[in-house]
Amino acid sequence: MGKIERVGVSLDEELLGRFDALIGKQGYANRSEAIRDLIRARLDQQQLEKSSTEAVAAILLVYDHHSTNLTSKLNHLQHNHLLQIIVSTHVHLDHYNCLEVIILKGKVGEIQKLADQMISLKGVKLGRTNLMTTGKDLA
Numbered sequence: 001m002g003k004i005e006r007v008g009v010s011l012d013e014e015l016l017g018r019f020d021a022l023i024g025k026q027g028y029a030n031r032s033e034a035i036r037d038l039i040r041a042r043l044d045q046q047q048l049e050k051s052s053t054e055a056v057a058a059i060l061l062v063y064d065h066h067s068t069n070l071t072s073k074l075n076h077l078q079h080n081h082l083l084q085i086i087v088s089t090h091v092h093l094d095h096y097n098c099l100e101v102i103i104l105k106g107k108v109g110e111i112q113k114l115a116d117q118m119i120s121l122k123g124v125k126l127g128r129t130n131l132m133t134t135g136k137d138l139a
């Protein structure tokens with residue numbers, strides 16, 4: 001972390017009031033920490049727009065347990081990608097549905113490609129990818 005600088009920001013009273021109410025509800029101890037988090041989130045979002053950015057991600061899939069060969073297709077895709085799969089967890093949700101959570105690390109473009117291939121498989125009902133940078137460039 002670099003040197004700390006103090007900045008003054010002019011804000012509309014109503015806007016600031018709404019911000020204070022929001023961060024109060026979220027549990028922030030002060031505005032500074034909330035503003036730092038907002039800045040980090042915006043910088044992270046901007047970094048993730050580049051497909052070459054190193055990121056970590058969780059891919060969540062809800063799929064039909066009875067769908068033929070789906071588990072082996074999902075495994076096959078994980079073996080075929082140049083991504084570092086950190087962990088993959090399977091949860092039996094009910095008689096029909098399974099949840100698979102795949103946590104991985106790699107370039108944004110590669111992660112999105114793998115996620116798209118998984119989500120588009122027949123039998124996958126819901127799919128979601130949550131991406132963020134590793135945080136190494138953020139103070």
Ligand code: NI
Nearest residue numbers: 065091092098
């Ligand atoms: Ni299952």
